[in-house]
Amino acid sequence: xxxxxxxxxxxxxxxxxxxxxxxxxxxxxxxxxxxxxxxxxxxxxxxxxxxxxxxxxxxxxxxxxxxxxxxxxxxxxxxxxxxxxxxxxxxxxxxxxxxxxxxxxxxxxxxxxxxxxxxxxxxxxxxxxxxxxxxxxxxxxxx
Numbered sequence: 001x002x003x004x005x006x007x008x009x010x011x012x013x014x015x016x017x018x019x020x021x022x023x024x025x026x027x028x029x030x031x032x033x034x035x036x037x038x039x040x041x042x043x044x045x046x047x048x049x050x051x052x053x054x055x056x057x058x059x060x061x062x063x064x065x066x067x068x069x070x071x072x073x074x075x076x077x078x079x080x081x082x083x084x085x086x087x088x089x090x091x092x093x094x095x096x097x098x099x100x101x102x103x104x105x106x107x108x109x110x111x112x113x114x115x116x117x118x119x120x121x122x123x124x125x126x127x128x129x130x131x132x133x134x135x136x137x138x139x140x141x142x143x
Contacts, residue, residue, distance in 0.1 A: 019118040032097035042069035088125035104128035
C-alpha cells in the first residue's frame with residue numbers, strides 16, 4: 001500500500017492527447033513488453049514509440065505485433081510487420097526486444113476512429129532520415 005494523502009485529482013489537469021496528424025515521423029522504441037492477447041490464446045509484443053524531433057517531439061505512440069498467436073495467419077502478418085521495424089533499425093536477428101530500443105527510424109502513422117476517438121495506427125516503418133539540424137553556422141574567432 002502507498003500513502004496518497006495530499007493528492008487531489010480535481011486539481012490536476014486532464015492529460016488526454018489528441019492523435020498525431022497522419023504522416024511520417026522520426027522515432028525510437030523506448031519500451032517493449034510481451035503481453036497476453038485479450039482472447040488469452042497467445043501473446044503480443046507491445047512497443048512504445050517516442051517521436052524524437054519536430055513539433056510533436058516526445059509524444060508517444062504504441063504498436064502491437066501479434067507474434068505468438070493460435071492463428072498462423074495472424075502470426076504471419078505480425079511477423080511481416082515486425083520485420084519492417086527490425087529492418088528499419090538494422091537489427092535483423094534480435095535476441096531480445098530491447099535490441100530495438102533507442103535506434104532511430106521513420107514511422108508512418110494514420111488516424112483511425114476507435115470507440116468514437118481518433119487514434120494513431122502504425123502503417124509502416126523504414127530507415128531513419130538524417131536528423132534535421134537547427135544549429136546555425138558560427139564563424140570561428142581568428143584567435
